Amino acid sequence: MPVTIPEHLPAAEALKQENIFFMTKDRAIHQDIRPLQVVLLNLMPDKIRTEQQFLRLLGNTALQVEVTFLTTASYESKHTPRSYLQTFYETFDEVKHRRFDALIITGSPVETLEFEQVAYWDELKRILSWAKEQVYCSLYVCWAAQAALYHAYGIQKHKLPAKLSGVYAHTV
Template identity: 75%
Template sequence: MPVTIPKDLPAGEVLKQENIFFMTAERAIHQDIRPLKVAILNLMPNKMRTEEQFLRLLGNTALQVEITFLTTASYQSKNTPSSYLKAFYKTFDHVKEEHYDALIITGSPVETLAFEEVAYWQELETILRWADKHVFASLFVCWAAQAALYYYYGIGKQVLDKKLSGIYSHTVRDRNHPLVRGFDDVFWAPHSRHTTLDEARLAKHKEIQILATSKEAGVYLAASQNGRQVFVTGHSEYDERTLLDEYTRDIAAGADVQLPVNYFQGDDPEQEILVTWRGHANLLFNNWLNYHVYQNTPYHLEELD
């Protein structure tokens, strides 16, 4: 089944070239099926690239998924034209009466700020509060995972001595959990952040189950016991060159950052990038959509109230 996206969204051309099946909303209304309604709150600076990354994963499932892109009203992106946002995005006011099967909130380059200092923090709190009754399942990525854990459970973040950047190995903690069904015992995933979570503190919250960890990168994957909240501290959605582009950007800005680890063959930047996380990324999103959303969400979303 395809992922349904807005007509003329530039990411559609990329998906077409990669043979990822999608359809426009106009065509989807003629399908005799109720698609999963998924909202994506895109907080990343390069919104077009982030769209492509998540749509690749959401479009590689057997389920029909209808996408609504959201942006903040309290903060105007400096990297995306307002005309583009007006054409393809909605703000919370446009959707606050709607119900969704799922919500994805992306990472954001604001992790060194205290949560309350983030320009759109109050708006994000409103969205998280709204999601409790209007969204069946939520997936929080990187900074959003830290923000949601702070909002819902009071779990703070810790600033790292240096930026964590690269591809890290992870170990599955509970092989029987549906979210990690089919995972290898050890798998790889990208990380790109300046902060981390205190695993010992997280483990004290019985409402949360830690599902995968890394010796170097810490907690990677966790979920609420009812499965309606999933927290991913890494960036499984990243494409091949994202870490390289971030590293180049940081160096140009004069930041003291190290070359992403386990990224180039032999850790040699003159060699090719070695993609080791693509299979895991697809499996993670397939499992989440199937076991945490599709098999449990009510057919009539209004029942969430």
């Protein structure tokens, strides 16, 4: 089944070239299927590349998946134009009234900062707390997993001499 994406999302061309089945919301609403509602909080600097990576995975499921892209309102991206975010992303205030089947929070290249030093930490804490009531299940990737553990249980992160887990260089 396809992943449902916003109209004119640049990732669509890459997905099409890789034969990942997707459709726009306009096409999806004409089907008699309740899509899985997934909200993706994309904290990575290269938002388009990160979108492609997650859409590639979600598009290879047997379910119709409708993805809502979420960005922080408390931090302005230095690597993604504001117009892009305004077109394809929503803020927490715009989605906090909704329920979702799943929340995915990506990593972020802030692993050397203390959590409280991260510009959007307070907003992320609100999202993590909200997810307990409004989201069926959550997936935290890389730094987001550390942030969720710290928020929920006060577990501090520890610097390691080498990368222990995560996404490593590979060939598709």
